[in-house]
Amino acid sequence: MTSTRCAACKYFRRRCRPDCIFAPYFPADNPQRFACVHKIYGASNIGKMLEELPVELRVDAMESLYYEAKCRIQDPVYGCAGIVSLLHQELHSAQSQLAKVQAEIAFLDATNVALAKPTSSADASLVQENGIDQGLDDQFNMWFY
Amino acid sequence: MLEALSKARRHSPCASCKLLRRRCTKDCIFAPYFPPEEPHKFAIVHKVFGASNVSKMLQELPRHQRADAVSSLVYEANARTRDPVYGCVGAIFYLQNQVSQLQVQLAMAQTEMLCIQMNQEPLAPASADQDVISRVSSDDVSYSCLHNITNHHQYFNFNSTNVIQYNNLKRESSSLWT
Numbered sequence: 001m002t003s004t005r006c007a008a009c010k011y012f013r014r015r016c017r018p019d020c021i022f023a024p025y026f027p028a029d030n031p032q033r034f035a036c037v038h039k040i041y042g043a044s045n046i047g048k049m050l051e052e053l054p055v056e057l058r059v060d061a062m063e064s065l066y067y068e069a070k071c072r073i074q075d076p077v078y079g080c081a082g083i084v085s086l087l088h089q090e091l092h093s094a095q096s097q098l099a100k101v102q103a104e105i106a107f108l109d110a111t112n113v114a115l116a117k118p119t120s121s122a123d124a125s126l127v128q129e130n131g132i133d134q135g136l137d138d139q140f141n142m143w144f145y
Numbered sequence: 146m147l148e149a150l151s152k153a154r155r156h157s158p159c160a161s162c163k164l165l166r167r168r169c170t171k172d173c174i175f176a177p178y179f180p181p182e183e184p185h186k187f188a189i190v191h192k193v194f195g196a197s198n199v200s201k202m203l204q205e206l207p208r209h210q211r212a213d214a215v216s217s218l219v220y221e222a223n224a225r226t227r228d229p230v231y232g233c234v235g236a237i238f239y240l241q242n243q244v245s246q247l248q249v250q251l252a253m254a255q256t257e258m259l260c261i262q263m264n265q266e267p268l269a270p271a272s273a274d275q276d277v278i279s280r281v282s283s284d285d286v287s288y289s290c291l292h293n294i295t296n297h298h299q300y301f302n303f304n305s306t307n308v309i310q311y312n313n314l315k316r317e318s319s320s321l322w323t
Binding site: 042044053090101105108109112 | 192193194195197198202205206210213214216217218220221225229230231232233234235236237240241243244247248250251254255257258261262264265
């Protein structure tokens with residue numbers, strides 16, 4: 001007869017009851033997953049967390065706990081909080097860069113407006129005299145260039 | 146004065162020993178990080194991680210890293226208390242989205258800036274940036290705009306070592322993030 005114990009009950013070498021709270025989230029084929037979460041949080045705390053959550057949210061909760069436990073094992077000092085801190089820095093840097101580029105765009109736009117404005121009506125009549133009119137089509141302009 | 150304060154503190158049990166109702170010895174591992182004036186700090190860490198797990202974690206770390214470890218544990222415990230389903234991971238998701246959106250906006254703004262610079266080029270004075278002038282020709286204008294847009298693709302792939310780790314873990318536990 002094959003064993004049907006979940007990873008948690010296998011870990012504790014106990015009988016896995018039909019209503020075992022860990023069984024749906026810690027299958028026997030992945031013992032490392034339970035070992036990881038148990039190392040950081042402890043089985044008793046995980047059991048309490050599961051009991052306090054509605055059934056439909058337990059899968060996501062266990063996934064996130066597993067992820068956090070893995071982060072903590074890989075980085076025992078900062079864990080997940082280190083990633084949050086890094087992302088805050090990235091966010092701040094991206095905001096600064098964006099503000100800088102937007103300021104440059106505003107400056108360039110203002111420069112464009114200043115350069116495009118005709119300086120006097122004399123200039124406008126000079127343009128008309130030479131037949132250079134922005135309303136003319138390209139074929140006609142080609143005669144002059 | 147510090148010595149007097151320290152002596153006074155030694156007589157007073159730390160927050161962990163108060164909560165656990167035990168004698169606070171002078172080599173109590175929690176005492177430097179869970180002062181009696183902040184009982185909530187230990188309470189929340191104990192609720193999420195458990196005192197014995199925290200003790201083991203601290204024992205495995207060199208002394209100079211323990212304060213940072215406690216701060217990060219408190220942070221994670223707070224996040225888990227506020228959001229019992231996603232905890233810190235919810236914050237990571239949110240921040241990643243924010244960063245991605247900003248990076249897309251940044252890429253677009255930089256492209257817009259380049260296009261404005263190129264449009265400005267015929268009217269620009271002689272002292273203008275040579276790099277901008279060298280890119281401008283009737284055949285090359287559209288290519289260089291496209292080239293710069295393509296170069297900005299790095300902003301669409303957020304490559305941080307910790308986030309790469311996160312993405313690898315995501316693939317391992319795929320049900321949440323598909």
